[in-house]
Amino acid sequence: MRAVGSVAVAVFRESVRDRVFYNLLLFAVLLVGASILIGQLTAGQDVKIIKDLGLAATSLFGLFIAIFVGIHLVSKEVDRRSVYPLFAKPIRRGEFILGKYFGLLLTLLANMAVMTVAMYGVLYFLSRGVPPQIQGAWDAPAMDPALLKAIALIYLNLAVVTAVALFFSTYSSPMLSAVFTLGVYVAGQFNADLKHFDAVVQSPAAIALARACYYVLPDFAKFDVKLAVVHGLPVSGSYLASTAAYAVMYIAALLFGAVVLFSRRDFK
C-alpha cells in the first residue's frame, strides 16, 4: 500500500508541474465570460445555462485529462526507461499500476473540486439579489446541492475512462491508446442502444455482436444525469449507488487486466 501511495503522490506532483491544472484558468474564463454574456437573459434562464455549461465543461475538461494524461501514465515511463531504476526498488508492477491510477484520480479530484467551487461561486453571484419568490419559480434552486450528484457521477465516469486509458497504455503506444480510449468512450455513449439492436436489424450475427459489445463496453450514458439535475428532476440514492457499484466493478476488471498484462511485459 505504501508503494501505491508513493507512486500516486508522484503522479499528482507531476500533473501539477506539467501544468495540467492550467485548464482551470480556461474553465474560469469560460464560466465567468458566459455569465457576463448571458446576464441579459431572464433570471432563472441564466442560472440554468451556467449549470449546463459548468457541468458540461467539468465533464469535458476532465475527459481531456483522463485520456491525455492517462495514456501517458505508463507508456511515458516505459519509453523513457524510468521504469528501469524504479523496478529495481521494492515495488511490484501491480502496485505501480494502481499507484498511477489513483494518482490520476487524485489529480482529477482536485481539478473537479476547484471547478465545482467555481461553478457554485458563479451561481451565487447570478442569483444574488433575485427575490425569493422568483427563485421559488425556478426548476431548481441556484445553489442546488443536487449538482453534486451530477458531479459525483461525472467523476465516476472519468474514473472509468482513466481505467480504460491506463489499460490500453500498458501495452500500446500513446497514439493507439488515445484512439482506442476515445473509441470506447464514444461507443460507450451509445451502449444502451446496442442492447435493443434486435429491434432494428434482422441478422442474428449482428444482434449477437451488438449484444456482446453491450456487455463488454462500458455504459457511459448511465453516468449522465446532467439534464435531470439542471431541470430539478430527482436522482435517487439507489441509482447513484448502483451506478457507483457498476463503475467500481468495471474499473476493477480493467485494472486487473492492466496489472496482468503489465506484469508479464518485457522492457526491451
Added chain:
Amino acid sequence: MATAAIRTRELSKDYHVGFWRPRPYRALDRLSIEVAPGDVFGFLGPNGAGKTTTLKLLMQLVFPTSGEAEILGRPAGDVAVRRRIGYLPENPYFYDHLTAEELLDYYGRLFGMSAADRRTRIPATLDRLGIGAERRLALRKFSKGMLQRVGLAQAVLNDPEVLFLDEPMSGLDPLGRRDVRALMLELRDQGRTIFFSSHILSDAEALCSQVAIVAKGRLAAAGRLTDLQEFAIQGWELVMAGVPAAALDRVRPRARRIVTVAGDRYVIDLPPDGRPEEMLRELAAAGATLVSLNPLRETLEDVFVRRVAQMGDGAREGK
C-alpha cells in the same frame, strides 16, 4: 559454502524480431556465472554482447526464455531482495520534473525509509556523489555526467549489499571516472558485492577481482583476470641502457629478439620462461642499468576481437 551473491544457471533470452514473420534472436545464450559475496565482478564484452540483457534479466525487467537467475539466494525479481540491492541502468533517465533530492525522497519512500532516515540519508548520499547545490534543480537541467552521478546516488541510497552497475563510467569526464572508481573501491572495502558491466577495459583491469567476458550472447571466458589463459604472461620486455657489446652477444641466444632503441639502449624480448631476473643480474654485473621490465599480456581488447572472430559472423538464431 556461503550463498553466492549472484548466480545464473543456463540463463537464456530470445527476443522476437521482424513484424510479419517474427523469428527469435538469441540475445543471451545459456549464461552460467557465479559471483561470490564481496567480489568486484566485471562483466565485460563489446557492445551488443548481451551485458545489458543479463542485467535486465537479473532485475527482472525482462523475463528469461529459459534458465534461472538468483540474487542473494532468492530468485531474481523477489521484491524483498530488492531492498538489499542497488541498480544503475545504462544511460539512466529519471523524472525531468523532479530535483535530485525529490527523486531520492521518492525512492527512499519506496524502500520504506522513515522521514527521519530520509532526512539524513539523502543529503549524505548526494554529498558522497559530489552533487552540490544543483541537488535543488530540476533534473531536466542536468548534464549527462551529473545524471550519471544521480543514478549512482539512487543506486547506493539504501546501502545495498549487492550493486549492479551497467556501464557506470559512461558519460563521465576523467574526474568523474576517478570518483566512481573511488566509490566502487570504497564499497568493495565495506564488503559490498559489485557487478558491473563495461566495454572500457582499463576500468575492469583497475577494479575487478573476477571477470566474465561475453561475446555474441555467450560466455567466452570467466575467472580471475590473472588466471585467465588469455591474460597469462606471454613474455617479458626488458629495457636496459649502457649494455656492453660482449654482454649483449652472450644473452642474445636466450632472447626472442633484441631491438636497438638508441645508442646502447636495447629492448630485449624474452619468452615467458626466459628468467628475466637472471638476465637482469647478468647485464647489471656487466655495467648495464635497468630502464624497465614489463610482462607481456594480451589486452582485453585483443581478447574481445579474437573471441568475436572465433564465434563467426552469423545472426544469433534462438534455439
